[in-house]
Amino acid sequence: MAHHRLLRSLRVTAIAGVAAASIGVAGSAFAQIPNKTLVYCSEGSPAGFDSAQYTTGVDFTASTFTVYNRLVEFVRGGTKVEPGLAEKWDVSPDGKVYTFHLRHGVKFHTTDFFKPTREFDADDVLFTFDRMLDPNNAFRKAYPVSFPYFTDMGLDKLITKVEKVDPYTVRFTLSEPNAPFIQNMAMEFASILSAEYADQLTKAGRAADINQKPIGTGPFVFRSYTKDATIRFDGNPDYWKKGEVKISKLIFSITPDPGVRVQKLKQNECQVMSYPRPADIATLKADSNVDMPSQPGFNLGYLAYNVEHKPFDKLEVREALDMAINKKAIIDSVYQGAGQAASAPVPPTQWSYDKNLKVATYDTAKAKALLGKAGFPNGFEITLWAMPVQRAYNPNARLMAEMIQADWAKIGVKAKIVTYEWGEYIKRAHAGEQDSMLIGWTGDNGDPDNWLGTLLGCEAVKGNNFSRWCYKPFDDLVQKGRTTTGQDARTTIYTQAQQIFAQQLPFSPIANSTVYQPVRKNVVDMRIEPLGYARFDGVSVK
Structure with missing residues (x-):
């Protein structure tokens, strides 16, 4: 122990000497970061900065890819x-x-x-x-x-x-x-x-500070956070990826209203903004100071049927409800052209995507006949949950719910639209209170398991499997996909899984939306992140 402590004191002295010698160096390293500020108009306040606790893009943009x-x-x-x-x-x-x-x-x-x-x-x-x-x-x-x-x-x-x-x-x-x-x-x-930081916090009795005052090795150093207003970061002069930090100040201007984000971008109060509404895309494209890169989203908006609630346990009922929805009308009105009809439980940009899945065509008469066959000639009453927030995969859940409600009424199904505050919505859905619900997903890691396992696997029934669908032939394939190596072999497995999904229809895929990333023209090399967050390493301002 004493030997260990001696070593440590020697190291501390050495470090103190190095620190004194390198003050000049640190100054010059800092000078290498261009003295530029970038303001990002983000859509919400992060719940905190301890990435492991969270699951949303708002939290990840503010912590994971800036600080760590x-x-x-x-x-x-x-x-x-x-x-x-x-x-x-x-x-x-x-x-x-x-x-x-x-x-x-x-x-x-x-x-x-x-x-x-x-x-x-x-x-x-x-x-x-x-x-x-x-x-x-x-x-x-x-x-x-x-x-x-x-x-x-x-x-x-x-x-x-x-x-x-x-x-x-x-x-x-x-x-x-x-x-x-x-x-x-x-x-x-x-x-x-x-x-070392965790240790220091524990000793001081302030362990929870890890979530409010983050320390990492990442491109930006956290300075301050005022909830619902701003987060301030400085470029990290010691970043190990040389030359990747190109702005000295990064500021998040928290702006929940998408219309206000557009105004701020147009007035150069921010140089990058999140999630434009489909209705604002034409205005932004017309602005000569704004660039509007876009790409097919690595996402899926869908309608989940809670198979633990009757009558969703019957396949004919799920098929009838799916067939009764006019998805083309939804793409036109809700996505306003910024989306494409989805047919699979994974997006087309995911390797292993099966483009040959059979999709039922919109047919009210056939849907009504199927319901009769399932024992519901006069329909039934259910709840249809609609998210209160705009997400990349669904820009307007309320409007989508109203359109589905009207489509279902034509086959005698009365749907009552239900909504809650976002955190409450997810919490109650995890508990299985919903009959049918609008939800979606943006991929996390580029692997098919993140769709098929996370959204439809038996282990995820109390998690993100909002259909609460646990089907052994499907789940066996998910487990096999996890333990098999090689993309070709895994593609074969996931293609079979998608075919079972299409036969059993635990949820109705609605759309893969197009993602837009509006930026001012003086922003250089801001990229659209397929996994749904924003990143500022490598980004510069002219």
Whole structure:
């Protein structure tokens, strides 16, 4: 112990010497970041900055891709994975052991509330994952929270141990091979935290500060947050990806009203905005100071049938309700041309997408006959839930619900439209209160399992499987897809799963929307992120 402490005091002295010598260097490093400010008009206030606790794009944009890094990362504007805080990794022949070789010389942020005394190493990786894996972890006891993605994806059971081989090598052991594992490790919950900072907070009795005053190794350093108003970040002068930080100040101007976001963008009060309404697209395209890049969204808006509620347990009923919806009219009115009719439980841009799925054509008379055959010649009464918020996959759920309500009335089905505040809506839906509900998904990691397993697997029935549909032939394929390696072999499995989905119809796919990213013309290299968040590393302002 004494020996250990002596080493530490030697190291601290050495660090103090280095710090004194490098003040000039830090100054010049900071000078390398252009003195530019970028203002982003975002659509909502993050609930916090501890990525592992959250599941929404609002939270991820404000924390994951600004403040933190992960062992592996998604390339900007894509779903491919590249090295992050791990320079490389090896996988054992049986597919169960992943060894990550960590990057040297990575610094944690220095702020007015934390001054690191050491660089990033294996201890930080151990702390990050141990906190999610071990209910008795000291920090988790000091600040008890849940980790929805980590547990929804079954990673708490999949990862059996995380070990430090040496200060720059970490070994993960899995209970079985898992094809999407590396893609999953690039996700938001896997953002690496500072063990030293967590330790400092615990000692001070302020563990919850990790969610309000974040410390990471990422491109931007958190400065301040005023809920419903602004978040301020500074470019990180010590960022390990040299030359990737091109703005010295990044400001989030929190603007929930999409009409106000458009005005602010037009007046140059912000240079980038989130989620324009379909109705504003023409105005923005006409503005000579604004660019409007767009691409087919990596998303799906759909109508889920809760198969635990009668009569949705009957296939003919689900088929009749699906056939009675005029989806073309919805694409025209709700998406206003910025979307395409969906037929599968995954978007067309997802590898393994089956473009040959049979889709029923809109046919009121046939739908009515099917209902009669199912024993409901006079229809029935149900609830139809509509989201209160605009999402990439559904710009206007209320209007969509009203159109579906009118379509169903033609076959004798009376639907009562129900809505709640967004957090409440999701919470009640997880509890299974809905009969039918409008919801959707933007992919998280580019892997088909993130659609088929997350939205339709048996393990997700109390999570994101809002149809509460657990069907063994389908679920067996999902499990097989996870343990099979190679994209071709997995595509065969997922094609079969999609065909079962189309036969059983636990939800009606409605649309894949087109995603627009309005930016001022002086913004350089802002990319549309298919996974639904915004990123500002690599972005500059002319």
